[in-house]
Amino acid sequence: MTNETTPTAGHQAPAAAGHQHGPRMRWAKLAPEVYKAMIGLDAAAKKGLDATLVELVNIRASQLNKCAFCLHMHTSDARKAGESEERLALLAAWEEAVGFFTDRERAALALTEAITVLTDGFVPDAVYAQAEAAFEEAELAQLIALITTINAWNRFGVTTRLVPGQV
Amino acid sequence: MSHRMTFWSKVPAFYQAQLKLTMAAKKGLGDAVLAELVVLRASQLNKCAFCVDMHVTNLRAAGVEAQRIDLLPAWEEAGDLYSERERAALAFTEAVTVLTEGHVPDEVYERAAAQFDEAELAHLLAVIVAINNWNRVNVTVRQPPGAEL
Numbered sequence: 001m002t003n004e005t006t007p008t009a010g011h012q013a014p015a016a017a018g019h020q021h022g023p024r025m026r027w028a029k030l031a032p033e034v035y036k037a038m039i040g041l042d043a044a045a046k047k048g049l050d051a052t053l054v055e056l057v058n059i060r061a062s063q064l065n066k067c068a069f070c071l072h073m074h075t076s077d078a079r080k081a082g083e084s085e086e087r088l089a090l091l092a093a094w095e096e097a098v099g100f101f102t103d104r105e106r107a108a109l110a111l112t113e114a115i116t117v118l119t120d121g122f123v124p125d126a127v128y129a130q131a132e133a134a135f136e137e138a139e140l141a142q143l144i145a146l147i148t149t150i151n152a153w154n155r156f157g158v159t160t161r162l163v164p165g166q167v
Numbered sequence: 168m169s170h171r172m173t174f175w176s177k178v179p180a181f182y183q184a185q186l187k188l189t190m191a192a193k194k195g196l197g198d199a200v201l202a203e204l205v206v207l208r209a210s211q212l213n214k215c216a217f218c219v220d221m222h223v224t225n226l227r228a229a230g231v232e233a234q235r236i237d238l239l240p241a242w243e244e245a246g247d248l249y250s251e252r253e254r255a256a257l258a259f260t261e262a263v264t265v266l267t268e269g270h271v272p273d274e275v276y277e278r279a280a281a282q283f284d285e286a287e288l289a290h291l292l293a294v295i296v297a298i299n300n301w302n303r304v305n306v307t308v309r310q311p312p313g314a315e316l
Contacts, residue, residue, distance in 0.1 A: 025285055025289060027289040027293075031191070031195055031293055034188060034289070034293040036187075037191050040180070040183070040187060044181035044183075045178075045181055047180070066270065114307075117267045118213045119267070119268070120268075123306065123307045137177070138177055141172065141178050142178065144303075144308070145178050145181045147303070148303045152297075152299065155296045158270060159276075159292055160292070
């Protein structure tokens with residue numbers, strides 16, 4: 001790491017063989033009604049949820065789905081909302097990071113993982129019950145909506161290979 | 168396996184946006200049978216009983232042959248039961264849906280890009296994203312097959 005001060009403009013790593021980068025398509029321009037609906041979905045999903053929790057969930061789902069564009073955006077947003085470097089660094093290992101995340105955050109992160117990795121299983125009763133204990137039903141519905149929505153952004157971002165830091 | 172929560176009525180603005188997303192995606196793709204095949208395949212991968220039930224019913228109602236519905240989980244081995252356009256869309260659906268296990272490989276993307284123009288491809292992607300949304304919620308809340316949302 002030699003160029004820490006200009007992380008986006010100064011970092012031009014050579015593209016890996018067979019893995020061309022740069023957006024594959026401008027989906028929001030090609031499907032403006034879809035983009036508008038996504039903005040509506042996003043606003044509806046976040047309603048009433050705490051910004052710190054929203055960013056933790058968005059980052060964790062984006063880590064699992066490996067969306068570079070989304071990680072760049074949500075780690076930046078989390079820092080702006082006052083998130084600590086320590087918690088950002090430990091988020092990928094939250095289960096082992098005892099004392100760094102509240103029970104409520106841990107319940108939300110476990111639910112995020114179960115809902116995101118859906119093709120590998122269901123949402124286990126223990127995970128759902130833990131979330132139900134930490135969130136009242138209306139909040140839990142919002143949280144499920146939030147997790148669903150970041151998964152949707154992740155799918156657009158990864159599939160079209162959005163470039164981190166570029167609009 | 169009881170219903171965990173009546174979700175959609177608790178988040179009416181989210182429900183409306185999800186309906187708009189789904190309609191805009193399908194309208195832009197402009198091929199109702201292809202859209203139903205894609206959403207059924209995604210629902211199979213995500214194991215959403217409510218969604219599988221709905222989209223099998225829709226395909227039957229659209230007059231799609233039983234064999235094309237029944238063999239969908241094995242579409243790659245099903246000879247010419249599906250057109251190359253359908254096969255390209257199904258491969259794309261699987262890659263976009265099983266995202267935690269990989270990316271969307273260049274060969275899958277290019278196969279789809281050879282069959283769909285850019286605007287169609289953007290809307291095909293939106294159809295896949297939208298059904299993944301329905302799948303995530305309905306699996307999480309254990310929406311019973313055939314029940315009202």
